[in-house]
Amino acid sequence: MSIGLRRRLIDLACRALQATLPTPLQAWGWAIRCEAAAIPDDSKALLFTLGSLCGLMPRAVASRLLTIFASLVGDHVFRPEGSTIMNIVNAATRRPRALGIVCLTSAVLLGTAYMAIAGAPMRYLGVNLGALIIGFTLLLLLERAARAGQGWTDGANLLAAGALLATAFFGSQADGIARWVYWGGLAMQPSLILLPTMLVAFSRFRNVPATVSIVAAAVAMALQPDRAMAAMLLICLTALAVMRPDRHVCAALAASAASFAATLIRADRLPAVPYVDQILYTSFDLHAVAGLAVLGGLMLLVVPSVIGWRRAAQSRAIYVAFGAVWFAVTLAAALGNYPTPVVGYGGSAIIGYALSLLALPKFSSANALATAPKCGAIDEMPTDGPLSVVLA
Numbered sequence: 001m002s003i004g005l006r007r008r009l010i011d012l013a014c015r016a017l018q019a020t021l022p023t024p025l026q027a028w029g030w031a032i033r034c035e036a037a038a039i040p041d042d043s044k045a046l047l048f049t050l051g052s053l054c055g056l057m058p059r060a061v062a063s064r065l066l067t068i069f070a071s072l073v074g075d076h077v078f079r080p081e082g083s084t085i086m087n088i089v090n091a092a093t094r095r096p097r098a099l100g101i102v103c104l105t106s107a108v109l110l111g112t113a114y115m116a117i118a119g120a121p122m123r124y125l126g127v128n129l130g131a132l133i134i135g136f137t138l139l140l141l142l143e144r145a146a147r148a149g150q151g152w153t154d155g156a157n158l159l160a161a162g163a164l165l166a167t168a169f170f171g172s173q174a175d176g177i178a179r180w181v182y183w184g185g186l187a188m189q190p191s192l193i194l195l196p197t198m199l200v201a202f203s204r205f206r207n208v209p210a211t212v213s214i215v216a217a218a219v220a221m222a223l224q225p226d227r228a229m230a231a232m233l234l235i236c237l238t239a240l241a242v243m244r245p246d247r248h249v250c251a252a253l254a255a256s257a258a259s260f261a262a263t264l265i266r267a268d269r270l271p272a273v274p275y276v277d278q279i280l281y282t283s284f285d286l287h288a289v290a291g292l293a294v295l296g297g298l299m300l301l302v303v304p305s306v307i308g309w310r311r312a313a314q315s316r317a318i319y320v321a322f323g324a325v326w327f328a329v330t331l332a333a334a335l336g337n338y339p340t341p342v343v344g345y346g347g348s349a350i351i352g353y354a355l356s357l358l359a360l361p362k363f364s365s366a367n368a369l370a371t372a373p374k375c376g377a378i379d380e381m382p383t384d385g386p387l388s389v390v391l392a
Contacts, residue, residue, distance in 0.1 A: 131347025
């Protein structure tokens with residue numbers, strides 16, 4: 001990234017932050033802009049700005065979205081206590097899945113805005129929007145099926161691991177790499193669909209079948225090979241091992257480390273695909289609005305994790321796993337020729353994000369769980385208001 005581009009990115013990020021921040025937080029936006037300008041090293045200034053952006057933007061975006069929602073439903077719905085916005089924020093942050101649905105929908109729309117500006121074929125926009133509908137439909141169906149309990153979860157994890165191994169052996173290949181299967185003429189990446197859900201589910205429910213599933217998935221990533229997904233495994237499991245280590249996490253972490261090491265042996269020379277890879281950078285070269293759409297969409301992906309971490313201390317391992325998964329996928333897309341999740345062309349990450357919401361708790365509050373989830377036990381999944389209402 002050139003020096004001029006770094007400073008331009010800093011300026012655009014500061015402008016986006018100031019435009020998004022609510023009035024009480026505007027002073028923070030000016031402080032970040034001044035501090036970044038005072039840092040002589042362009043790389044350090046960019047890292048400082050992006051770190052500040054990640055810290056403040058989720059709250060700013062949530063505030064703006066909820067302001068719009070308040071204007072639609074009316075202030076009387078949220079009275080009598082507190083301000084309208086704070087009541088809406090509290091109501092939304094109690095339901096991580098509902099918040100994730102809002103974030104995913106917003107990110108997909110921002111991605112379609114980018115592709116429209118970039119002149120992508122209309123079919124690409126239709127594929128992403130269609131994947132959003134499919135993802136929400138599967139989320140609704142599986143949410144109902146998940147009430148069957150632990151046996152259903154174990155079977156689903158083992159089936160997903162088998163599908164990843166089958167992709168490694170029988171999937172479509174390019175330069176000796178087998179990561180894709182074709183369905184209806186479209187290339188789907190099973191690891192982006194299945195692995196995020198498996199990892200977030202593993203964070204809240206760990207036993208022998210779940211561990212076997214993760215180890216098998218790590219083997220599949222080494223065989224495909226898929227360096228980005230192997231790194232996602234390693235980052236997520238490392239975070240879980242730091243937060244709440246046990247023999248299941250340690251075994252899965254060892255397998256993921258070996259898997260990632262195996263992917264480093266073979267060079268990954270696949271070229272960048274237009275509208276899919278490296279768009280975090282090329283979008284800013286195209287237009288500032290396109291770049292901000294991509295950047296904003298990517299930041300929205302970790303909003304449920306950030307808010308869940310702050311609200312539910314007893315379930316932090318789950319939110320850490322969710323955030324680590326989607327941060328790792330975004331980081332891989334920034335560092336190499338790997339799909340940019342949700343905002344880039346491709347339905348796999350969109351469906352995968354929707355399915356990973358299934359593993360989040362339905363409610364997020366300080367009193368949601370009486371105790372932290374123990375090894376081998378899943379935290380309670382209370383009956384929520386119909387998810388179909390949220391989807392509507």
